[in-house]
Amino acid sequence: MTRHNRVGRHTAKLLMASAMTLAAWSGVARAEGELHLYNWSNYFAPELLERFEQETGTKVTVDNYASEDDLLAKLQAGGGGYDVIFPGATTLGVMVEKGLLAKIEVSQMENFKNLLPAFTTIAGDENREYSAPYMWGTTGFTYDPAMVPGGKLEESWKELFEPRDELKGKIAMLNEVSDVWNAAAYYTGIDKCTEDPAEAQQILDLLMAQKPDVRLYSNDGTIDRMVAGEVAAHMQWNGAAHRVKEKKPDAVYVYPKEGTSFWTDVIAVPKDAPNLEAAKTFVNWMMSPEIAAIASNYTGYSNAVSGSGEFLREDLKADPAVNTPEDYNDRLRAFKACSPASKDLREKVWTKLKS
Amino acid sequence: MTRAGKTTLFRVLLIGPALLAITAFMIVPLGLMAYISFRGRDYSGGVLWDQFSVEAYIRLFFERQLDDTLALNFNYMLIILRSVWLSFVTMVVSLLVGLPVAMFMATRDRKWKAVLVFMVTLPFWTNLLVRNYAWILLLRDHGTINSLLLWLGVISEPLPLLHNEFAVAVGLTYSFLPFMVLPIYSSLEKIDLRLVEASFDLYATRWQTIRRVILPLAFPGIVAGCVLVFVPALGAYITPELLGGGKTLMIGNLIGFQFGGARNWPFGAALGLFLLVLVLGSLSLYARRYRGELEGSR
Incomplete structure (x- = not known):
């Protein structure tokens, strides 16, 4: 879901991707010795396509999808002839459950040992039988020191949910139910998969009290808004925070101490992939440090391969928003698949907040 | 083949493509929407096709309590009312x-008319x-309007023009104004x-002439314009999303949310159908x- 919105910020890009998806339908004939990737647009380094071909002799092509729902629908309809896909954690869970993925035993692969410990397992694919991590990122908030009293904010969600008077009306939230809900749950100390209406009410009360002080809820233009100084603090994805800092080097990205969600996109192989062996080679290859670094340098997001740091672009390496400092590791909270009852509560809270 | 048979065949062939298009692109999708609205909800997105359910319609008006009793719920109605307003x-x-x-426009000479009609339709090229987005640039705190007013000294603090219902109303009016102008123009032009x-x-005054002669003649155009503005505004999605700041939903955004974040397709379909019935009913x-008015004036 998070992936969806990161791309959603660029609706034009999304439209382009749909056009490309349409175009993909026409390419039915699949030659042997080829590897077909299916991914978000602008989410895979072209350099790696050539490199894989040079190293293995397998030609690689990429098609783009506009949303994970497209990806899921296409796989359910019978594959579409793709060998490697890049779903988010939510979609991964659904795919495993519906038996759409090939059991490629990632944990047995040679390069699996390179993974950061936190990524050797994931909700929905606990033993890493189906998927390897691709990119990951966090949802925290960014602030502009010049616009806050004393030039410093606490590393806490408090600054957003119960803003000090000087910040009232100068904060912006993401317009994303799961991100806002999770943050509010961390702040109130409630389990984010709660099924208790009383706890949901507590979260709603917090958000309703915050609402008058929120300038806007939006996933669009979060970077511009910070750069233009329209808001002092903005709930934000770390990739966007990095791009704010490119234009406003003083800006600070906060990993709130109560808990900071992180999302993961994975690399997986559809059950009926035409070129299964090459796909396995590819997944293993993607877990090598230099390759993962090239992927990150292109997307601007972190990878999960240790030792990739030395190959990273200097500006990414130097930015704590992207290159998460180790002492923040205990603040990171993984994705959890919540029950329908819990999702229902979350949706009710969101609708009440917006009605 | 007889001549009559030929004519019938000819007619069928002529109507065929239109009929096919309407069936394929309107009746089938609407039917599918109605069908989905009565199916069970798949929490990971999508529909449980083999399960009949009216839960989506109950949800429109009621909220299920913990003990499974129903209580009235005004949240969705509030959003719908706001959209109508x-x-x-x-x-x-x-x-x-x-x-x-x-x-x-209608009272200019022929050459000017062409230019003016062109200018009214010009925004559609973008x-x-x-x-x-352009309105965001105009309305925001450091935007054109606030900067100008600040510079003129009319205000000392930027006016809150963006991210509220005012901005949504401005955006909607701007977006749909041509749909009002063109039908009225075309009926006025024929006067x-x-x-x-x-x-x-x-010896009628100007005001009397407008009220007693021009307005009645332009009435069909005014009605058409009002319908053409009201109906698409009711389902607007982009404008409230961008200019409203996500603080208040309109029905279009509520429907979008059901297919995205909430993953409740049957309810989204039911909302869509409800909107359709609302529009058709009022029309x-x-x-x-x-x-009745036309007949009365005869």
């Missing part, structure tokens, strides 16, 4: 602005999304100007009244 405001403002513009002259000859009421 904003669309109504949009329609009225468009009419107030559009009518004089259309009158002005994508709606881009035009709504026989000699009727206006006659009215002046009979047919309108049409009935309008027909």
Whole structure:
């Protein structure tokens, strides 16, 4: 879901991707010795396509999808002839459950040992039988020191949910139910998969009290808004925070101490992939440090391969928003698949907040 | 083949493509939407096809309590009412602005008319999304309007123009104004100007001429314009999303949320259907009244 919105910020890009998806339908004939990737647009380094071909002799092509729902629908309809896909954690869970993925035993692969410990397992694919991590990122908030009293904010969600008077009306939230809900749950100390209406009410009360002080809820233009100084603090994805800092080097990205969600996109192989062996080679290859670094340098997001740091672009390496400092590791909270009852509560809270 | 048979075949062939298009692109999708609205909800997105359920419609008005009893729920109605209200405001403002513009256009000479019609349709050359972004640049704190007013010294603090219902109303009016101007213009253009002259000859004032001669003749255009503005404004998605700051939903955003974040396709389909019935219902009421008025004037 998070992936969806990161791309959603660029609706034009999304439209382009749909056009490309349409175009993909026409390419039915699949030659042997080829590897077909299916991914978000602008989410895979072209350099790696050539490199894989040079190293293995397998030609690689990429098609783009506009949303994970497209990806899921296409796989359910019978594959579409793709060998490697890049779903988010939510979609991964659904795919495993519906038996759409090939059991490629990632944990047995040679390069699996390179993974950061936190990524050797994931909700929905606990033993890493189906998927390897691709990119990951966090949802925290960014602030502009010049616009806050004393030039410093606490590393806490408090600054957003119960803003000090000087910040009232100068904060912006993401317009994303799961991100806002999770943050509010961390702040109130409630389990984010709660099924208790009383706890949901507590979260709603917090958000309703915050609402008058929120300038806007939006996933669009979060970077511009910070750069233009329209808001002092903005709930934000770390990739966007990095791009704010490119234009406003003083800006600070906060990993709130109560808990900071992180999302993961994975690399997986559809059950009926035409070129299964090459796909396995590819997944293993993607877990090598230099390759993962090239992927990150292109997307601007972190990878999960240790030792990739030395190959990273200097500006990414130097930015704590992207290159998460180790002492923040205990603040990171993984994705959890919540029950329908819990999702229902979350949706009710969101609708009440917006009605 | 007989001549009569040939004509029938010919007719069928002529109507065929239109019929096919309507069936394939309207009746089938709407039927599917209605069907989905009565199916079970798949929490990971999608529909449980083999499960019949009216839960989506119950949800429109009621909220399930913990002990499974139902309580009235006004959240969705509130959002729908807000959409109707904003669309109504949009329609009225468009009419107030559009009518004089259309009158002005219709009374120019032929060459000017062509230029003016071209200018009214010009915004359509640019994508709606881009035009709504342009309003963000105009309305925001450091935007054109606030900067100008600050510079003139009219205000000392930027006015809160963006991210509220005002901005949504401005955006909607701007987006749909051409749909008001064009039908009114086309009905005004057909007016026989000699009727206006006659009215002046009979010592009618300008105001009387407008009210008693021009407006009744332009009435069909006004009705068409109002419908063309009100209906799409009711389902607007982009404008409230961009200019409203996500603080208040309109029905279009509520439906979008059901297919995205909430993953409740049956409820989204039910909301879509509800909107459709709402629009069709009010239109047919309108049409009935309008027909009565036409007959009365005869």
